[in-house]
Amino acid sequence: MTVLLFTVLTLCVLGVLSAVVLYFVAQKFKVEEDPRIDEVEKMLPCANCGGCGFAGCRNMAEALVKRDDISDLFCPAAGAEVMKAIADYLGKAAPVKEPRVATVRCGGTCEKRPRTNAFDGAKSCAVAASLYVGETGCAYGCLGYGDCVTACRFDAIHINPETGLAEVDAEKCTACGACVTACPKGVIELRKKWPKQRAIFVSCVSKDKGAVVMKACKAGCIGCGKCAKVCEFGAITIENNLAFIDSDKCRLCRKCVNECPTGSITMIGLAPLPKEPKVAPAPKAAPAAPATPAAPATEKAEK
Amino acid sequence: MKTFPIGGIHPSDNKKWSKGSAIEVMALPDVVTIPLGQHIGAPAVAKVAKGDKVLTGQLIAEAASFMSANIHSPISGTVTAVDMQPNGQGLRQMMITIKREGDEWVEDIDRSETLVKECTLEPQAIIERIKAAGIVGMGGATFPTHVKLSVPPGKKADVLIINGVECEPYLTSDYRTMLEYGERMVVGVTILKRALGVEKAYIGVENNKPDAIKHLKALVAAEQGIEVVALKTQYPQGGEKQLIAAVTGREVPPPPGLPIDVGAVVCNASTTVAVYDAVQKNKPLIERVVTVTGKQVSAPKNLLTRMGTPIASLVELAGGLPEGDVKVLNGGPMMGRAMVNLSSPVTKGCSGITILSGAEVSRDVATACIKCAKCVSACPMALEPYYLSKLSRKGAWDVVEAHNITDCIECGSCQYTCPASLPLLDYIRLGKQTVMGRIRARAAAKK
């Protein structure tokens, strides 16, 4: 019995002693840190994607708390709402940034861009790109080995096995830009995010001359310039045999889409404009609410 | 028998296909395309425009800087284009296209067969002639030879090594060159010795070419200070650093260390012949010996070809491509580059066209690394390929840089020996390129 008592007592005393020692040690080595950093970090997505320019969410949280002016700090993954909440919490002005979405600018599907050889090296776009032109005749387009898929922290980009191209899930995409950096061909761009995932962009980045492009791919931009002429907003520029639509200037009017002879201007979530818009005044209502089922009907009427 | 100290592999040399065929002079091509960048360093600057008439041996593009090389017309005719053309890898590159008309040469080129042994030129004059002739390393690295011979102040060359190793499987162009152009090569060695002011020159040849060793030994018997060194066959003995270690026992310091830091200058066997032609005959580098070989190639050949000849016409002479799946390589199977465009031209660094077919075409499916350490023991540069490859794949550039990824000579021994068939070098090469880019960027930022 005494043994038992002795043991229990000794252990209790030891425990208390250690606790006291630990307490003082903790006090002595305590790191003074703004508790708000922890709070802000919790509000951030904690994906450590690096989309803000910092190494991780903790560094971002520190910067948000410590800097007076946070207008140039923005977490693309969290989005404007969360940034507003953080700014409110910190009592600072919220950074304003338009939402963006990663866009894969290549329409060279397996069908439109025939494979001319078989790549047998490590399945990596960077390896293939540093070696040669790629499995097709186009030296600019999506290679389809998925370096962007590996880089994405949000499971928002995938290779479609049917087309062999990367596809962005706009719902999940946070526009952190990791895929843009990962793509050795510079195919991916962060573009303005319209509601309902609507978008118009040139799905080609080939700087080759028209004849070379056409030989390699049926969906490539040949730099003919028709789209630029028809654009009323000056959103389209032609440089190095390639059309580029500035997503900040584009108003989704869709005129360029009809002009493109190769169909390299891709349109998402929008009904196609009738072929002869001047003849029929009816589609005026269309831009406001383009109901997809209505579109084929209009086309039929045209014919 | 001498060889390099660490690592190395013993792939089947497969030289039997083409080693027996004597060098054939190929008919002049009707059209040639000459890339402006076919050497290490800055691409040359075109000196001709569309419509110009050129003679064989005429300068058509001039070295853009010290680290660059002149380019001469390999045929006489009319320039039809100076534009972007796809190279063997399908990538567009600036090229000069010339259509042949007759065969007229620049006058001061000595086209006779007579061997001119005497060379009384000053070292600087020799180097000038080599520079003018646009000679670059013809073993594949295409390093401008005049740069190699211009020893920087404060350093001293004391040994010249002629690289007759040809450790790449399949290729036999250097072997045939040594056998058939041995006399010219030995004169070339004396010229290079004179240019460098060295007492001693070694010709390193692997012992899988005993007849070349015997032939060269007989030729140098009368010469002072030239020795033929038989080396134990082992890949990658033809690597500059490996060859210096094998012949002299000296190890070139890690990058940015150069062979000259240990007093050695290495020159390829074919390049040495080109040096003879340039200095003694005033003939620029406009042709070279190219091996066209492969297990299923019906008539493997060693062809003396003008630069700029389409590779397809060489393949045609050798009997065409075998049926089915093929992999056409510019170079040998260990370090050669796979091609997708056979209308691309023969360049200064093209020592052979290897055509793989059948089971050799595709790689085995990669499986998990079993940590067998075979890549570590095969690496001739004492690196840890499994580690560098894994981290390069993950993009840990700082770590791979700290583990000396820039030492890698891209010989492929690690990947050859990997029982899991992992694409080790694919990722290491990527890592090396990225790290070199980062180093350059840092240096630029400092300035």
Next chain:
Amino acid sequence: MANKFFVSPSPHIHGEQTTQKIMADVIIALLPALCVSTVVYGWGVLLLTAISVASCVLFEFLIQKFLIKGPLTICNLSAALTGLLLAFNLPLGLPWWIVVIGAFVAIAVGKMTFGGLGKNPFNPALVGRVFLLIAYPAQMTTFPAPKIEGFVDSFSGATPLAAAKAQMVDYGSFDMLGMFNGAMAGSVGEIATLALLLGFGYLLWRKVITWHIPVAVLGTMALFAAVYGAFSFDTPHLVLNFSVFHLLAGGAVLGAVYMATDYATSPMTTRGMVIYGVGIGVLTMCIRLWGSYPEGMSFAILIMNAVVPLINKYVKPKRFGLKK
């Protein structure tokens, strides 16, 4: 052109060796020892081996098929090799269900939990064996006597090392040649030293392993035993015999050649391999001479397995071109 062009970065050719061939080579190298053991102990050896190999392969298959749902790798023979090595480390007469438990621990705990082949920090066969040794000590240390004619039991039924522990070995007159040929009690695979060395020669010839680890382990053990013996015995003859005894007894050769050289759990550089081998040799002898177990090979290897990541981190090859 009807040709299909293939493209990849260099190199474009590959050596002969594959994981499967390497595993097959090790299995081949182990066969002579299995034969000797069958002669010495009878057909039971083959049954035990068959149970062990079959259950290892089965467990790997089941885990990959139903738990990981990844690609099946039983064709690379590594599970079969683990099963064979596990059997080599078990005494004959072990109930079949204990063997199955050992196989389960080896594959499921020792290998698959870490991600399968190449990622396991500890030698799976030894994990299985040590688990059984601790869980079923009685069954694991009951060794049947060899069933060969004219066998003189110089260690009175126990294994040589157990006899040594009990101070019952006369180092002047034990049957050295018999031990070399397999006439001693012990685990299924450890008794036939000659056959194991034959396999070692085969592995060296096939370039499956290098000599560094086995030589480092056995050399260190011999040296350690000799130094220890120099303090304990009077004549050099006895010291030598003591040293040789420790090389022949127990799992010294089996461990040094086949268990310590397991790729995944041994260092990557030659210098690292030597350090690792010396460590195993020292630890084995310490356990044998001063520990409570008669044999320490398994423990020594497992302990050194744990040190391997450290060795890999700090022991790097000498950089090419640096002054010596």
